[in-house]
Amino acid sequence: MAESVGDKAPSRGPMVLVMAVLGALAGLGGFTLNYGEGLSYFSADPAACANCHIMQPQYDSWQKASHHTVATCVDCHLPATFVAKYLAKAENGYYHSKGFTFGGFREPISIKAANSDILQANCLSCHHAMVADMLVGEGHDGAVRCVHCHATAGHGERAGLGGPD
């Protein structure tokens, strides 16, 4: 499991970077990207996420939650595979920058269905050995969502999460 933390260090293939930047640009343009420290957005450093004060409660709570020594934001929130990861970043980057620059997003922030699927896949990618028995059987929409019981895994208790920091 430890190696999965390490291998998330971004290897910036130029192709992918372009895609990602384009995704972000689609929403706002270069100004935000630079000034909003948009570039650091593409690193695995959790502090990069916390560049947005809007992410502060998640950042603070992550530091106090059980996974802060073993998983960073991207381990849970971005797809594990290389290309999919940057695609998601581009798409999310669009929403993120749009939201941050123009406001108008709804608070408390809450995870969207597609990102929720990514999250679930990431839980499984680290824990499949432990939970293999749970995945027995098909039909009825796959495994029970891990967050149904382990909502605190990433960010501790929910109270206050996502509210203004």
Next chain:
Amino acid sequence: NIAERKDEARSAYVELVPVTEDDTDPAIWGRNWPRQYDSYQRTALSTRTRFGGHGGSEALPAEKIERDPWLKRMFLGYAFSIDYRDRRGHAYMLVDQEQTERQTKPQSGSCLHCHGSVMPLYRELGGGDAMKGFEQTFSWSYKDLNQKLHDMGNGHPVSCVDCHSPENMSLRVTRPGFINGIRALASGQAAVPHLPSIQQWRAGDRSRPYDPNQDATRTEMRSYVCGQCHVEYYCANKMPLTFPWAKGLTADDTEAFWNETQFEPGQRFYDYKHAESGAEILKAQHPEFELWSQGIHARSGVACADCHMPYIRDGASKVSDHWVRSPLLNINRACQTCHRVSETEMLARVEGIQERNHGLLQRAGAALMDQLDAMAAATAAGATEAELADARELQRKAQWRLDFIAAENSMGFHAPQEAARVLAEAADYARQGQVSAMRATTR
């Protein structure tokens, strides 16, 4: 990617022996899934909490009707006044049914639906069609049908095959009573915010009936498998076993369903006539699924299995604890993944809820006893049938509500406010009945 995962998953156990629809013996399945089987077997152990599990000896659970004598009096005229005990673990379900002195009054074959691994028997009777077989069993005597069950080698309590598909171990429901009941619920109008798949089915073209095994979400299945048995029912020899859900799942909805049920035209349904008062009484049995449905947990997607079969870590993997029992014996797994407070605090919260409910239960029981006294006094004073009609109606309503919560096994926990509401109505109707009987006395 997801496909890969599923492969990994499947390879997690080695199927040492093939299992089939006819394997009701859990020991065979246990060869493949020894950890689940181990915990399943522990349901033979005796457990106890303030209100859960059972008092009494290892050999025999305590008599509820002795602990609360008002229960016995309210059942006068029905077999439950003879013998009605605390429940215990799944391992005992068949022997407890065979041995209850309620069997001194002849019982119907329907009883086996929830106490034995009965599916092969249903198929046999129905020439391969379990639903058809099931539909005959209400006219069998319990004794004969149970004999046949044992003869076929299926004399087991609820078994793996009752909840799992032998093909791939996925959850499924098998019981005709449930399949009919949930179908009626889906086809009806009642709000079911806790069952999204029913809402989805309703929004569709309804070209085929709602089918839990096809339509339900995984989360729903984790409660449906229990809803096969932990429900209110009709179980005697005038029609097949019936779950009264067509109008909804609340105490009021199910009462309305029974009120409209008729065996003979114009003859409203009742389970028995009360031996003292002559009122036509409805008996409520263990409506856990129904009460849970009214609570905040159901509404939040929390399933029976989440609390009663929590995951336990066993070496490098985790498995569902098949030692189905009170979650209060297992708070850290059953509650604390969701509720991050101490075990003592969690227990105190449940105790607070249960004590309030218990107080109301006793209060409503006392009110009913006062009503019965008043009706007896009225009869002694020569009140006529017609003069007592109103009081009898009120007794039926009061008892239905009182029994609904008394027979439910969580002492109010599954839906605290709703249980209190139902008990408040029970006490109010019983007191109204007392007043009515007093009027009949002085008229």
Next chain:
Amino acid sequence: NIAERKDEARSAYVELVPVTEDDTDPAIWGRNWPRQYDSYQRTALSTRTRFGGHGGSEALPAEKIERDPWLKRMFLGYAFSIDYRDRRGHAYMLVDQEQTERQTKPQSGSCLHCHGSVMPLYRELGGGDAMKGFEQTFSWSYKDLNQKLHDMGNGHPVSCVDCHSPENMSLRVTRPGFINGIRALASGQAAVPHLPSIQQWRAGDRSRPYDPNQDATRTEMRSYVCGQCHVEYYCANKMPLTFPWAKGLTADDTEAFWNETQFEPGQRFYDYKHAESGAEILKAQHPEFELWSQGIHARSGVACADCHMPYIRDGASKVSDHWVRSPLLNINRACQTCHRVSETEMLARVEGIQERNHGLLQRAGAALMDQLDAMAAATAAGATEAELADARELQRKAQWRLDFIAAENSMGFHAPQEAARVLAEAADYARQGQVSAMRATTR
């Protein structure tokens, strides 16, 4: 835009004008904290939910005693049967008190404790000692004391200085009634699992009384400031304003406290004699703090301010919404920080709870009316005082419980099961009283 945000985040507030203990005018404080002041002023806006805020015109909230006529009848003999309306925003508290027709019966100076910014007045009367000043006010007439309040320039509704220290804006309680009440609660035996600082104080050497401003946690203070007013009280001219908390906060605990209160030896306390039945009645007023204390939110550390003054984002910083009002008008901020379900779903959950409670409330109200009818019939039939004593006792108990939940303003939400329990008891006692009165008639 981002640049602005970053700046906002860095800047705390600039104290433009100094504020002091004597500044009851919120406009002055508003110079330093304009965002809080802006929202504070909105309490003058009219709001409405199914059960919250107020019906009626912009000018005047609807009469509760007309909407529910049983309320009026149960208050016969007391000023609440003259005029008793829906509450509305804080901005109106003083004018509503001045204008209620309850003032046609002379009221005590104690009333101002919760409707005006009264601390400078208390200090003035006590020669600098607010507690001493407060202790005199019960023997003043409302009219005279209110005149003095206005003359001193403090004729404002609850103001910044009532909840905040002018030195550093920290939360604090100022009201003597609360300080005495919470002290008595701490010194008593009652369990207070939701108030950890009291448990801690009790575990200490108790060398000095419990002092909320010194001992309470920040979370507790976020409810204590509201507990200064949103509580059950005695407020007339026989003793200073009293919160009945020495034996605990439940309906039963506070009833026991009043039952043991005596102004003259052997003369049990009551608020009024019921005009129809002669029963000695206890009046319950808005026990929000008390009912909240019995609920799961209190127990989980969720404070009044969490729901009624949730944080709102103002640029990069957050401010507490001082537009104190129904959280249902503000679900995303008030609830969704903790509860991750949709707004519709959240509203539906509250509606479910409130509808159940409303049903029980009407049920218990109807039972009480039947009791009053039966008592009137008994009196007409010549029943003696002694024969009616029992029914009167039961009316006192029933009405206390019914009023406790009717006067509480969350329609059961603050503690759903507890509210249902109290209403169940109310209906049961009222029906018992009806029975008792019938016995007195036929005796």
